[in-house]
Amino acid sequence: MDVEEWLGAENQLGIDIWNKKYCYNGETFDHWLDRVSAGDDDIKRMILEKKFLFGGRILANRGLQNTGLKVTLSNCYVIQPPEDSIESIFECASKAARTFSYGGGVGIDLSKLAPRGAKINNTASETSGAVSFTDLYSMVTGLIGQHGRRGALMLTLSCEHPDLEEFMAVKTDLERVTKANMSVRMTDKFMECVEKRETFVQTFVRPETKDTVVKNLDAYKFFKKLCYANWDFGEPGCLFWDRISSWNLLSEFPDYEYAGTNPCAEEPLPAGGSCLLGSMNLSEFVKDGKFQEEEFREAVRICVRALNGVLEEGLPLHPLAEQRESVNDWKQIGLGIMGLADMLIKMEITYGTREAMDICHRLGFIMADTAIRESALIAKEKGKFPKCNIEQLMASPYFIENTSEETRDLVREYGLRNSQLLTIAPTGTLSTMLGISGGIEPIFATHFERRTTSLADHDQFYKVYPPVVKEY
Known part of the structure; x- marks a missing residue:
């Protein structure tokens, strides 16, 4: 054959x-x-x-x-989230680069990085904030080539982080962070504040100095902005973190926690975990x-x-x-x-x-x-x-x-051989290759035009007619 x-x-x-x-x-x-x-x-x-x-x-x-x-035979990994130090931030970039070079994608959570304006003990006097490093990790992703695909990166930030509004707005600039997906880790408490139109208190404590940054966020107003940004630009996504943490085989393991998700967010993983x-x-x-x-x-x-x-x-x-x-x-x-x-x-x-x-x-x-x-x-x-x-x-x-x-x-x-067994990936490439719908998505149109940049050194367009539509 x-x-x-x-x-x-x-x-x-x-x-x-x-x-x-x-x-x-x-x-x-x-x-x-x-x-x-x-x-x-x-x-x-x-x-x-x-x-x-x-x-x-x-x-x-x-x-x-x-x-x-x-x-590597694994599609993606979650890297140990960087601590709030230059050494850890760039070590994370190095780990991402090495993983990309083997063909794997990477998820990185930025929630441990100090918010913009926090005091630091160097010549800068204050930090540029967690969001400033999204550009670094996106750049690293773009630099490391992979045969037939580009590197994949997920950047996440907790809703409890004071830089959340800045993080949400990154992708509204079409020239920034072009090599990463971005998602917000939402808690039940935050969503309750959205529903009740209450103020959500964001808090960040620096482990070294115990300095605390507190910010009051209008939860409903922010969430509405996020929804409009998602509609207009496709990002950021929402990760409902309490649900993710409670609905899995390891939810009752007291010392286990997910460190982030893979780039398409279908599989939350511990630090070093792979999908x-x-x-x-x-x-x-x-x-x-x-x-x-x-x-x-x-x-x-x-x-x-x-x-x-x-x-x-x-x-x-x-x-x-x-x-x-x-x-x-x-x-x-x-x-x-x-x-x-x-x-x-x-x-x-x-x-x-x-x-x-x-x-x-x-x-x-x-x-x-x-x-x-x-x-x-x-x-x-x-x-x-x-x-x-x-x-x-x-x-x-x-x-x-x-x-x-x-x-x-x-x-x-x-017992079990595996701590995680099931996930529903988008299957964008696999399903397209077979001519079927991806993941759990509906068929949105009887035909469409698909643009790809990964199959040639230029934009290439294909007219696609789902076979099941023709048949039925």
Whole structure:
């Protein structure tokens, strides 16, 4: 088989994506398939049937470490947030540069950096503020080239930081921070102040001097500005941090905390953590208008095992020691979905209706329960992740709500191999290559024009006609 046969000869954009982003040194499609599947016949079959694709770094890099190339199999990382010192700020930039050079993306939280105007003991007398360093990290991202893609960066700031208003406005200047996504970490308390139109008190305490900076923020007025900025410029995004922290398998681990998110924000991670991604194409599990649940369960099982295989293979390949240590301790994987809108069209269900939400809820439970069960069975064979505390894990509301009694019994006996199992990535490149809807997004138009700068050295435009629209 060749790539034209796999993707369809009319899918020029998909063919170009495969050739420019995933094909190594002119290899054939069959050679690529063997390299990426690494002898796993089930995964090879699922890729051929377009039911599953690994994340982009696996599709591009798996096996290339055997040629002597320095590569990573993880799409993105979260770096230890910089402390409020010049040394730590630039050490973070160095870590980001090294990670970019291996093909990984980076998330950096800036909430520990002092706000603009805070007193410092050097010739500047006062700091330029946390937001001033967004330009530094964006510049570093742009400097380090990656084959077939640009470096990816997420910069975040807590709503409790006094520089929040300045952070929110950065992307309204189209010339600034062009190589990063930016998001605000929102707390429940902040959103309550928005809802009640109350003042939100922002506080920053410098650890060295105990100097305290306090600012009163009109929460509703700020949030309205943020919404307009997001509408006009696409950023900043919102990370509802209390919900993120409380709705996961590790929510009852008292000493565990997320340090930030990866660049597309689908996976919060501890310092040094990585997102090892793969996505299942839901539309290919529909036959004669019916979703094949048993086939889907088996596919989830296969994909969880496959991602664990890549996790072990990729452990020595992470660019930094802190990444190798963190991934070994927590063993995160991120199995997700794409093609949801195509699936609903094939089932003749309208996107966004109660019927659509009900089936999403059902499939979500099946996916979570099956993935957790399979991770427990892998733990039986290979041991649980080193930081696993079974009692704390089973006490998490997420675990309780998303597992069957059979799965709970297995976890009680063996623990889990992975601390994180599921995530829904945007799948922009993967879904575009296959000609399906990305992630959980609807199909917004019957056809559209897509501009890309990563497939050529200039702006390139493609007219795209989603195949499911033609068919249905």
